Amino acid sequence: MKRRNFLFTSALSAVLAVTVAACGNSGSPTAGEGGRRLVMATSADYPPYEFVDSASGSQEIIGFDVDIAEYITNELGYELEIQNIDFNGLIPALQANRADFVMAGMTPTEERKQNVDFSDIYYEAKNTIVSRQGSDLTTTESLNGKTVGVQLGSIQEGAAKEIQGANVKSLNRISEMIQELKAGRVDALIIEDTVASGFVANNPDLQFTEIPTAGEAGSAIAFPKGSELRDEFNTVLREMQQNGTMEELVNKWFGENSPAAGQEAAS
Template sequence: MKKLVMILLASVLTAMLAACGTSGEDGKKTAASGSADEKKTLTMGTSSDYPPFEFVDTAKSDEIIGFDVDLANLIAGELGYEVKVTDIEFNGLIPAIQANQIDFVMAGMTPTEDRKKSVDFSDVYYTAKHMIVSSKNSKIKTVEDLKGKTVGVQLASIQEDKAKDIAKTVDIKIEKRNRIPELIQEIKAGRIDAAIIEDTVANGYFKNNPDIKGVTMNGNDEDAGSAIAFPKDSKLTKDFNKVLNEKLKNGEVDKLVVKWFGGE
C-alpha cells in the first residue's frame, strides 16, 4: 500500500513538474507568437467631410467610411496592420503628422511642392478635376464668369491654391471655410456666389442639394491627384507605396473606384 502511494505521489509530482515546464515554455511561445501575430495599429488622419473619399453616413452609424478608408484598410491589411481612423479638420492634418499624433493621412490630399516640405507622399492613387459649384439659377459657366464674384474654398486645400491662381487674372474675392458642407451652405444662403470643389466630391452633394449645380473646370488638372501623406523619412512610405502599386496594377483599386465613384 505504501509502495502504491509512493508511486502515485511520484506520478502526480512528475505531472505537476511537466505542467509547470510546459506552461512556462508555452507561455513564452504564446507571448512571442501573440506579439508576432497580433496586428499592429496605425492611426489614419482624415477629414470626414469629403464624400465619397471619407464621410459619415449618419443614417446608419457614426463610423467614417469611404474610398480612402477602404483603400487604407486594403494596403495596411496587406502589411499586417489594422487602421484606426481619426477625424481632423483638413488644415490640421499635416500639423498632426508633424506632432506624431497620427501615422499617415488619407483625405483626398494632393502632393503639392509646398506640402512636400513638411511630409512625404506615396504615388498618386486617384486623379480628379476641379469644379465650380454654384446655385442652380446661377449663370456661372466658366472661370471668366467668376469676375466680381465671391468664391469659397476649403482652407488649406488644393482648391485654395487654384482660387489664388484664378485671382491673378480674374477679379474674385476668396472666402475660406474649414469644411465642404460649410461651402455648400454658404452658396445656398447666398453668402458666396460659388465654390471650387473637387468634382468627385461635389457630385456627392448634388443628390441631396438639388438647388446647386457644378461645372467642371477646363485645363490641366494633374495637380489635383490624391496621395497618402507620411511623416518625413517614414518607413511606411516605401511599404505602402509598394503595396499601392501592386493594387493599382492588379485592378483592386479600380474595384474600389467603381464601388465609391460609380462607372465601369
C-alpha cells in the first residue's frame, strides 16, 4: 500500500531537479544527445523510495524507485533524467507532457486510472499509525477525536478521512509531519510502514503500529494515457522479478542497513 492518492491540482512546483528537462508535447520519449531520453517525475521526500542524498553532500536523488528506473531505462536503451516535484503535481505533470513517467511509490487507484496508465505493481507495503511513545493511539478506533497528520495527495490522506471522528491535517512533506507530531500539533500520523520504520528508528520518542490492509494497495509506475512505454517497462519489471534483481533492491533499500538510514528520517 502506498502513500499516494492524487488530488486534482494545477500546482506544478518543481522544487529541485537532478537534471531539469521538459518533454515534448507528443507524449513520446524526449530525444537526448546521443540517445533517447526519458524524464521521470518524482517527489523526493519519501525515503527509502526516493530522497535527496544529503548525507553525502551530493544532493543527488536516490532510492528504491530510482534504482528500478535506472535499471529499466538502461535495459531499454534510454537516458534517464529526474525531476523533483511536489507529490500532488506529479499526475498533472504527466498530463501536461512534462514527464514521460512517474515513480513515487504511487498506488494505482481507480481514480488515478481515469487520468493515467499504470504498470504492473512492483512492490506492496502497509500503512501504519505513528504516534508518540507510550500513547494508546495504535488502532484506527483510537484516532476518534484526534488530529491525524497525513501527506497531501497521498492514499493515506484518503484512508484518514474515512476514520470516524478523526480531524485530518494534510501537510506537504513527511519530515514536516514528523515535526508536527513531535511538537504536539498533531496526535498521530498515518504513513507507510517502510517509511515509518526509518523515521521511528531515528526518533526513539516515536512508535508505529501496522494497520490491517484494506482497499487498494501496491506501488506502480504511472504513464500518460496511451503511452507505449508501459508495455516496455512491464517486460523489464517481470524480468527483474524473475532474475532476482527486484529482491536484491528490496533487501538493499528496506533492510536494516539501508542507505536511507539517517537521511530525512532524522529531521
